[in-house]
Amino acid sequence: MKKFYITTPIYYVTDKPHIGNSYPTIAADVLARFHRLREEEVFFLTGTDEHATKIMRAAEAQGKGTREFVDDIVVLWRKTWERMHVTYDRFIRTTEPEHIAAVQAVVAQLQEQGDIYLDEYQGWYCVPCETFFREDDLREGACPDCQRPVEQVAQSAYFFRTSAYAERLLRYIEENPEFIQPKTRRREVVSFIEGGLRDACISRKHPGWGIAMPGDPEHSVYVWVDALINYLTAAGYPDTESEAWHRWPPDLQLMGKDILTRFHATIWPAMLMALGLPLPRRLFAHGWWVTDTGDKMSKSRGNVMDPWEIAHELAEVSGATTPVAVDAVRYFVLREVTFGLDGSFSMSGLFGRFNADLANDLGNLLNRTLPLIGRYRQGVVPEPGPGAGGLAEAIEQARAAIETRLEAIDFRGALEAIWEMLSAGNKFVDTREPWTLQRESKEVELDAVLYDLADCLRVTALFIWPFMPAVGEEIWERLGLKAAGIVPTWKDAEAGRLPPGLQVEAGRPLFPRIDLERTMQRLQAEADKAAAEEETEEAKPETISYEQFRQLDLRTGKVVEIERAPGSDKLYRALVDLGEETPRQIVAGLAQDFPPEELLGKTVVIVANLEPATIRGVRSMGMLLAAGEKKPVALVTTDRECPVGSVVR
């Protein structure tokens, strides 16, 4: 039996899923279901990436233990997948003992063979991206990927010899053009590797959360190395004698374009090469869902990010059942945008497609065909007779296109092919006019037309099943196939396989039309109301009380040391003497206004009780006051000498 091992990235459990990170999981589910329909041995892996520093901090911020925090959030992920009709075969958590053992086995082997070595790391770490950056990687002192502040790291650390694999990797990519897709991404990866691969820092000292480095528990394995190994854990690694191991390597790994180049296309295959293991057959990087500015995603705007809430809203405005609405969301994300490119998500886009593609094209074919069989043939599928097969060509074209399009991970193309067949089906009703055949008592011809239409619906159910499983099943049931015990299989994806004599049932419309105008008006009104409320909340009060003013701890201080904040041309790191035991460290955005010598020794005014913050990796314990919006600003000082630490009122 042909195997199909497919993976999604494993998700950071800082929060519950949203439509963007549900996208690769829905996509993987469609392929898993498609390959199951083709009776292949499918193994669909997804899960959660739990040892990230940002997760530990998110837990801290909520005053929870990290373990308790991740346990709670993982429940939400599993629940969302179940609700979104996702049928994974294995849900892996990186905190599982089995995975911890696999990570330690990999690292120990690489250490033993000299691919991992201990050295000093001098550089930066972006916590939101969980990525190490060298000084020259930074952009204006911040993370080059997310532009957020980075934290300085200077400590002993373990390194993986990525550089030793650069040549082999380039050769592999060249010899296996299918390995990295789409093509534009492959080119990016190649130029990244050609730009020079440095050995990767793969440990963090005392992060407080993570998998211990074998033999050196002061260090934890870097979360990305830990995470990538999940794909091996799920195949039974390190037990390559196990039954599970036969599924290695993955046939397809899906991931967002943001985590392809640095991770899935370099460190990951280099690690596998070092372990002497076969590489995944294919990596496919998809694009990003963004919000269009005119249609900001926010719950209060009725334009929510949570896929389940989106489906709920759709069910509510259309009157469709929730499982059908869930399927419609799955359909929308894969139909709207070519997999690999970016798209902008909006509820109006979803509603528009629901009406046009589902209520009209698919809904029409269903709502016309089944009642006609009910009316003219007492709900029984007629014998096809000699004139049948009128839709065979359209069906065959769709089948072939779905196979090639899905093989190329082109969901949109596959769906377009199905919709071409639906349009041929609807045209068939219009041109063959079953009502005229009935009126003219052309029984044989009418049998053939009704049979062809019912058969086309059967094939439609099969074709859309991977994308819209609840809808597929519902059509199967309405056609009487379920009652007859006929199991859906791709082998039957051809015309003429519908057994005559089945009892069909028209049922309620699956996709009731949305009144777009009314719905959009209501959503707009809700959005306006929310925006107005937000504005009121944000508006500053005209006056504050004396008590409120007194809460500010303003004090004079003297600048005793000043230098540029590392990696920044705008920020100073200043030490200000406030008459306390030690001077305060304060980050001030004055580097473009004053040379350091002008500030040294100056008396300044400080907000001494401002909440501390880490700016560009430097802890700032207060704020230095300056006046004026435009650069250069004027420094707030005192007009005569006064002792440091004097209260300003």
Ligand code: MSP
């Ligand atoms: N934990 C790592 C992956 C480790 S895999 C060994 C990670 N997690 S993540 O939760 O931040 O992102 C997981 C996936 O969701 C990534 O592939 C990312 O591209 C995808 N997406 C997150 N937001 C997205 C959109 N708005 N749109 C499309 N995909 C998005 O990275």
